Amino acid sequence: MTVATQGDLSTLTSKELHHKIVNGDISVMELVEIFLQRIEKYDPQLNAYITVVQDQARTQAIAIDNKIRSGELNHPLAGVPYTLKDLFCTKGILTSCGSKMLSNFISPYDATVYDKLNHAGAVLLGKVNMDEFAMGSSNENSFYGAVANPWDITRVPGGSSGGSAAAVAAGLAPYSLGSDTGGSVRQPASYCGISSIKPTYGRISRYGMTAFASSLDQCGVMARSAEDMALVLHAISGFDVRDSTSANVPVPNYSESLNDSLAGLRIGIPKEFFADGLDANVAKVIREAIQEFEKLGATVKEVSLPNSHLSVAAYYVIAPAEASANLARFDGVRFGYSCNDPKNLQDLYERSRWEGFGDEVKRRIVIGTYALSSGYYDAYYLQAQKIRRLIKNDFVAVFNEVDVLMGPVTPTTAFKIGEKSDDPIAMYLGDIYTLPISLAGVPALSIPVGFSDNLPVGLQIIGDYFNEAKLLNVAHSYQQVTDWHRQSPSQFSGV
């Protein structure tokens, strides 16, 4: 099922690829061609890409090859290709958000993260598939069709950043930027056997990242190793005057602390994350992974997040409420889809929105509008925000006792395409272990730690506010003594 992959360029980390470029083993142009060929060959089975920017990537590759040779560019990501989830605005390139509503939208400006990666000399390969407006946990809610999981193409890659996860897992890109509102980088990374980090709320500018739920949305990195995540996170983090919710907190060089010793690290295991509903085989893989950290000198104790069971309820009020406000901007007038032959202005609004949005998005807009409407606001939205405070307080308290928390990302491994698509409630309940983190706004990452029935299992590591450096140090230490992150699906191996 799995293959050792050291020789294959498509399975190398971004750091390794950059070294090959700098050493003259391969040019940026050659590397870009390899990935473009792989996308052409393998993506029809996966549907990970919505747009491939061949011409731009080639033009950029030539320019970056020259800049690296002349010494003008020495960023550790220079020349390394990557993809963006299709909700990051990119001037001149389609930004669809996986929606019919934006299936004709060419952004007039660039997202801050795209701008930063351009300055670093990273090469965009294309824009990848996602659940419509990032609402979903399976990537089945896309106007551009479902995405397949490279480990088993009858299964979902997870969502909403499903295209990002599938592309990285199948070696169709070394890394990708996704977004995480309730688990949307951690869950697909777990299902596809790759690494991902959702940093602290506000760590990365959201400017140009299409809004779903503004108090929860955060850009995340999906990559082949913790070391790569450290490089990318460093490149894209920081305060941005264009995003007033971005945090004015210094950005450490995450690579510098990767090799710190784990001796004395205090790991907390939230008992609520191992209660009923967690698949027994997933639990076994997670417990074995945690034992590995004990061998590295960490101590483990059980802790409690007593309000975490309320996360699904609070999240599915707050996120739809904010979504209903954010998505009010789609009016069929200024940009995006506009219905044919509107009878009047009202009809233009109502039909453009009904025809332009998919069912899950419309359900959430209705729920959110209801929760914010007169007479229901206190019972739903305000109560959800108060519960959000209780959930945050749980994390604040527990980080007085331990340095990091560990547990599963999801209750099961990747499910079959179509298995839950008619049952939104079952889909929502699968977010149980990722939502508390999103509501609290603390950082968390997921790394592959084994398999259950040949499907990847991810470990979630949760940290205190702005303590991404510790999380990356912990994940990197694990990846130095294990090789789960170097496993690739054999079906997509070879150039």
Place this chain on the structure above:
Amino acid sequence: MSISKAEVVKVAHLARLAIPEERLEGYTHTISDILDLVALMNAVNTDGVLPLSNPLDAVQLLREDVVTETNQRELYQSVAPRVEDGLYLVPKVIE
């Protein structure tokens, strides 16, 4: 059912969504199920708990009231469905 069909029609209208009659039953059912799920919150005593609207409890940043953006009307209107002479076109509003 936690929500009636009439309420779904009303809320959909508030959200400017033209829900067709044949989809109403299905939508009402699913939305009702979701409201039942979130009803778990009702049992929680939150007296005296401050609502959390920003996870960092951050407040809105202020800046000097000076112009920072240049006028890019043509660029921004280039993605609009219908424009004429710098104006967005909509169906007639005043008869």
